[in-house]
Structures are given as C-alpha cells and as structure tokens.
Amino acid sequence: MTGLPTGGAVFTPFISPAREPHDRLDAVTLDELLSVQHGVISRRQAIAAGLSIRQIERRLVSGRWCRIHRGVYATFTGPLIYEALLWAAILRAGRDAVASHQTAAFLDGVCDDPGEVIHVTVPAGRHVRGRIDRVRVHYAHRLARTRHPTRLPPRTRIExxxxxxxxxxxxxxxxxxxxxxxxxxxxxxxxxxxxxxxxxxxxxxxxxxxxxxxxxxEGAESPLELRHLRRVERAHGLPTGRRQRRVAGGRTVWIDVDHDEYMLRIELDGRLGHVEEGRFRDRRRDNLATVDGRATLRYGHADVFGDPCGVAAEQASVLAARGWDGTPHPCGPECTTFP
Incomplete structure (x- = not known):
C-alpha cells in the first residue's frame, strides 16, 4: 500500500459524504483533499469545492477525469490503485459509509489479503441504490458507535x-x-x-x-495452540501447562506450553517454524533445554488436528515418567487411546 494514512488526527479539510455542500473550498484545499483520497472525488465534494456541474462534465468529456462509479470520479488517467478504488467505493456508498469486514481488516494489518471485493458498511436507516461493481454493502444499526473516530479511509474499529x-x-x-x-x-x-x-x-x-x-x-495465540489446549490437554485430563512463558538468559525465548514441575516443554509450530532461520532457532532452544535436563515435545498442525488423541497419549507417557501421578481419560466415546 502506498502512503495511506492509518492514524492520528482527522484530516480537517475532508468533506464527508454526509456533509451538505454549502462550504466552498479554495484550490489548495481541493488539492489536499485529492491527496488524501488518492485522486478520487465525489460529485458532491466537487461542487462543494466550487466546481459547477458544467465544469465537472467538461473534465469528463475531455478525458481529464474518468467515472469510476455513479457520481464518483478519478481526477487522473491511468490504472486505479487499490486505495483509489477503496475511496471510490466509500464515496459511492454515500453518507457515513466506512470500510469494514475483510477490507478494514486489511487496512489495519489483521490480514494480508484485501480480497476480491471491497466491503463497506452504511447505517441501517438508509439504503444504497443500485449495484456497485466489486463492492459489497453491509448495513448496521450500531455504526455510529463502531466506526473508528479518526482513521482514514473511514473504517470500523479493529474489535x-x-x-x-x-x-x-x-x-x-x-x-x-x-x-x-x-x-x-x-x-x-x-x-x-x-x-x-x-x-x-x-x-x-x-x-x-x-x-x-x-x-x-490465558496465552493461547494461534488456532494450533487453541486446538492443543482444548482437544489434547483439556479433553484428556492432562495437567495445565503455563502458556507463552518468557525465559530470559543469554537469549530470550518463549515457550508455548511449559510444564516446569515436570521439566517438560511443548512446542507448537506452524509451517513457518520449520523453515530456514526458524528451524535453527528451534534447534538451539531444544538443545539448551536438553542441557538443563528438560524434555521438549514438538507438534505441528498435522499432529494436533489430525491425531489429538495420539498427541495426548505421548504427552501423558512423558509426564508420567517425569513424576505426574494423574490419570488421563478418553476425550469421548470414540477415543480408544486411554482405557
């Protein structure tokens, strides 16, 4: 993404689609507005900036501007970058519209893929007329509370x-x-x-x-860790380990599940944990644990999702050998791992 504002104070000259076009803007302010909106402007905003309908039409006919959606224009020629398409969708959706769902998640770094369509949400009390190409419109009664107060493009709060x-x-x-x-x-x-x-x-x-x-x-941070907590540990009655434990020394390391009393560590690694630098980091961590007399059991998605009962049996065996006197139990009628 290129230079998209994600925080800080609200950009004062921005003319919201909700504002009535009775305030005129000078040329400098119009340039600033176009800079924030990546060269995209609505018909309402252009009129508020002092342009007449005839001037707008002249720019469209001459090719200086191009129509993206009904009443929304790009003030430049050439391909439209994602930010421009996003602003166009918000302006086309109209009054109080905000980016939401996967689009907002992408803007705030919750995911890395914006998806094939742009998601916008508008207040439930109004209706967006007509279909908007590659845009999905949602409606919400709570939008006044859930929209972020400052970030641009306007969007819902992360939560x-x-x-x-x-x-x-x-x-x-x-x-x-x-x-x-x-x-x-x-x-x-x-x-x-x-x-x-x-x-x-x-x-x-x-x-x-x-x-x-x-x-x-409690510290479980990934689907793999959540699955292990529920389907391996809790489901089979294993002792509760300490999660995401920070161990300081010559080099700070984080332990996914630490059974300190039994000198056993459980490492839950996704795909990235097994390649290149991550692989050598794990090896150093396991070697140090072995020197200290600790055992390390390491599992990936195929283990925890594919055979949680087998993982539980293995952990129960090691825990028992290291002093745990508890009794594991089957996770359900179809679990044959434990009698």
Whole structure:
C-alpha cells in the first residue's frame, strides 16, 4: 500500500459524504483533499469545492477525469490503485459509509489479503441504490458507535471488524483464525474483544467466541495452540501447562506450553517454524533445554488436528515418567487411546 494514512488526527479539510455542500473550498484545499483520497472525488465534494456541474462534465468529456462509479470520479488517467478504488467505493456508498469486514481488516494489518471485493458498511436507516461493481454493502444499526473516530479511509474499529468477520462466517475454523490473528499481531486484545462482544446483543458463534476469548487471554495465540489446549490437554485430563512463558538468559525465548514441575516443554509450530532461520532457532532452544535436563515435545498442525488423541497419549507417557501421578481419560466415546 502506498502512503495511506492509518492514524492520528482527522484530516480537517475532508468533506464527508454526509456533509451538505454549502462550504466552498479554495484550490489548495481541493488539492489536499485529492491527496488524501488518492485522486478520487465525489460529485458532491466537487461542487462543494466550487466546481459547477458544467465544469465537472467538461473534465469528463475531455478525458481529464474518468467515472469510476455513479457520481464518483478519478481526477487522473491511468490504472486505479487499490486505495483509489477503496475511496471510490466509500464515496459511492454515500453518507457515513466506512470500510469494514475483510477490507478494514486489511487496512489495519489483521490480514494480508484485501480480497476480491471491497466491503463497506452504511447505517441501517438508509439504503444504497443500485449495484456497485466489486463492492459489497453491509448495513448496521450500531455504526455510529463502531466506526473508528479518526482513521482514514473511514473504517470500523479493529474489535468491531473482527466481530463483523466472525458474524459473517459459516466456518468455526475461521472464528479461531480471526481472533487469534488479531491478538497475535498485537492489533487488539482478548479483553477489548470481550468488551466489544458485550455490546452486541446478537452475534453468530457467541458461545464458542466467549470460550475462545478466555483461552486467548490465558496465552493461547494461534488456532494450533487453541486446538492443543482444548482437544489434547483439556479433553484428556492432562495437567495445565503455563502458556507463552518468557525465559530470559543469554537469549530470550518463549515457550508455548511449559510444564516446569515436570521439566517438560511443548512446542507448537506452524509451517513457518520449520523453515530456514526458524528451524535453527528451534534447534538451539531444544538443545539448551536438553542441557538443563528438560524434555521438549514438538507438534505441528498435522499432529494436533489430525491425531489429538495420539498427541495426548505421548504427552501423558512423558509426564508420567517425569513424576505426574494423574490419570488421563478418553476425550469421548470414540477415543480408544486411554482405557
């Protein structure tokens, strides 16, 4: 992305689509407005800036401007970058429209892919007429509260973005992915998500989401870690390890699950943990643990998602050999790992 403002004070000269066009702007302010909006302007904004309808039409006919959507124009020629398309979608959606869902998640770094369509949300009390190419329009009663007060392009708050995405999905796995990704990337916290959740009387996946937020607040940060906590540790009655433990020494390391009492560490590594620098970092960490008399068990997605009962049996065996006197139990009727 190129130079897109993501924080700080509101840009004063911005003419919201909600504002009536009765204030005239000078040429310098118009240039600033176009700079913020990546060269995109609405018909309403152009008139508010002092241009007549005839002047607007002349620019369109001459090719100096081009129409993106009905009543929304690019004041330049050539291909439209993503930021320009995003501003065009917001301006076309009109009064109080904001970027939302995956679009807002992309803007705030919660995900790396903006998707094939641009998502915008408008207040539920109004209706956007006509179809907008490659734009999906959502409606929300709570938009006055959930929109971010300062960021440009206008968008929903990060916590609301995550909850919107969860409310829109039909897959339980995606609920885990959005929550863990937002927290893991330090864009929000489980506490802030729980507070935002408390303000929503209706939302899909509420029981699962409330349970997840408790897990995430305890330190489980990825879908892999959440799966291990629920389907391996809790489901089979294994002792609770200390999560995301910071161990300082010659080099600070983080332990995914640390059973300090039994001198056992559990490392849960996704794909990136096994390539190049990550592979050598893990080897150094495991070697240091072995020197200190600790055992390290390492699992990936295929282990935890594919055979959680087998993982539990292996951990129970090592824990028992190191002094745990508890008794694991089957996770359900079809679990044959434990008698």
């Amino acid at each position: 609301e973005t995550v909850l919107d995405l969860i409310d829109d999905t039909c897959l339980a796995r995606e609920v885990e992915t959005w929550v863990s990704r937002a927290c893991q990337r330090r864009r929000t916290t489980a506490e802030r998500l729980a507070e935002a959740l408390g303000m929503r009387p209706k939302i899909r996946w509420r029981p699962m989401l409330e349970s997840m937020l408790v897990d995430v607040s």
